[in-house]
Amino acid sequence: MDMQGKVVIVTGAGRGIGAAMCRQFAAAGAARVIVSDRDAEAAAAVAEGMGPTARSIHCDVASESQVADMVRQVLAEEQRIDLFCSNAGITVKGGLESSNADWQRMWEVNVMSRLYAARAVIPHMLERGTGYLVQTASAAGLLTEIGSASYSVTKHADLAMAEWLSTHYGRQGIRVSCVCPLGVETDMLDDSDPIHRYLQLRSITADQAATSILEGIRSEQFLILPHPEVLEFFRLKGENYDRWLRGMQRMQQKLTREKAA
Numbered sequence: 001m002d003m004q005g006k007v008v009i010v011t012g013a014g015r016g017i018g019a020a021m022c023r024q025f026a027a028a029g030a031a032r033v034i035v036s037d038r039d040a041e042a043a044a045a046v047a048e049g050m051g052p053t054a055r056s057i058h059c060d061v062a063s064e065s066q067v068a069d070m071v072r073q074v075l076a077e078e079q080r081i082d083l084f085c086s087n088a089g090i091t092v093k094g095g096l097e098s099s100n101a102d103w104q105r106m107w108e109v110n111v112m113s114r115l116y117a118a119r120a121v122i123p124h125m126l127e128r129g130t131g132y133l134v135q136t137a138s139a140a141g142l143l144t145e146i147g148s149a150s151y152s153v154t155k156h157a158d159l160a161m162a163e164w165l166s167t168h169y170g171r172q173g174i175r176v177s178c179v180c181p182l183g184v185e186t187d188m189l190d191d192s193d194p195i196h197r198y199l200q201l202r203s204i205t206a207d208q209a210a211t212s213i214l215e216g217i218r219s220e221q222f223l224i225l226p227h228p229e230v231l232e233f234f235r236l237k238g239e240n241y242d243r244w245l246r247g248m249q250r251m252q253q254k255l256t257r258e259k260a261a
């Protein structure tokens with residue numbers, strides 16, 4: 001899809017990858033970019049820096065009514081939504097000890113938000129016979145995240161939702177892409193954590209991630225991999241699951257020892 005003249009919503013766009021996506025979509029010719037975030041001030045600052053193409057909307061994606069209201073508002077103002085990017089996401093470190101409340105929050109922000117967006121926007125896109133959904137999942141959705149069980153599980157679900165949407169609506173004019181990066185230099189990466197420091201070895205900037213996302217949208221590719229090596233890791237997993245798991249177990253042990261030291 002060519003970005004020229006398009007009306008676009010990006011969630012979680014007050015900083016990080018979402019903010020970079022907004023700037024690059026505008027530079028590529030989008031007619032209107034909605035910078036949406038739970039942090040209203042951050043979203044407003046990003047939109048302000050972008051000039052008249054952009055406008056900010058406060059929206060907590062864990063709330064179905066807020067997502068539906070945002071979509072209604074944009075349709076009333078712009079008469080169409082060409083691209084909805086479900087980018088907002090959070091992480092919580094930890095394994096079995098993570099609280100049920102944390103698991104629930106991860107489920108709501110990383111997964112239910114994708115359902116709320118699709119529910120709100122797909123009827124309009126089907127009516128027009130065209131529309132595009134992008135979900136920022138993670139390489140953790142194809143592989144796993146050593147330091148966070150809830151991130152691994154919810155990002156697998158994020159990817160599963162994107163696959164299902166593409167399968168179900170692909171023949172009705174709806175295109176879907178799922179972005180699966182490794183480390184991206186944003187507030188999400190924690191320098192003090194050896195697991196995140198390991199991710200930083202291969203990390204890219206939010207701008208580099210956004211460039212890859214824009215390119216993936218241009219070529220209407222389902223799986224957008226800002227780190228091309230993820231395809232090789234995914235292939236190795238598919239080829240021999242047990243060998244891949246043994247490698248992950250080794251890495252888990254090494255990183256846990258470093259964390260304890």
Ligand SMILES: NC(=O)c1ccc[n+]([C@@H]2O[C@H](COP(=O)([O-])OP(=O)(O)OC[C@H]3O[C@@H](n4cnc5c(N)ncnc54)[C@H](O)[C@@H]3O)[C@@H](O)[C@H]2O)c1
Nearest residue numbers: 012014015016017038060061088089138183184186187188
């Ligand atoms: N940074 C990485 O290394 C990395 C790697 C793979 C995938 N991702 C994914 O990329 C996406 C963007 O992450 P980022 O690295 O830019 O993080 P970030 O923390 O820099 O930005 C996330 C933004 O989302 C907003 N947000 C959080 N919860 C929200 C909610 N409930 N409703 C609306 N907005 C909310 C935050 O206010 C923030 O502005 C996430 O889905 C994340 O899981 C990040």
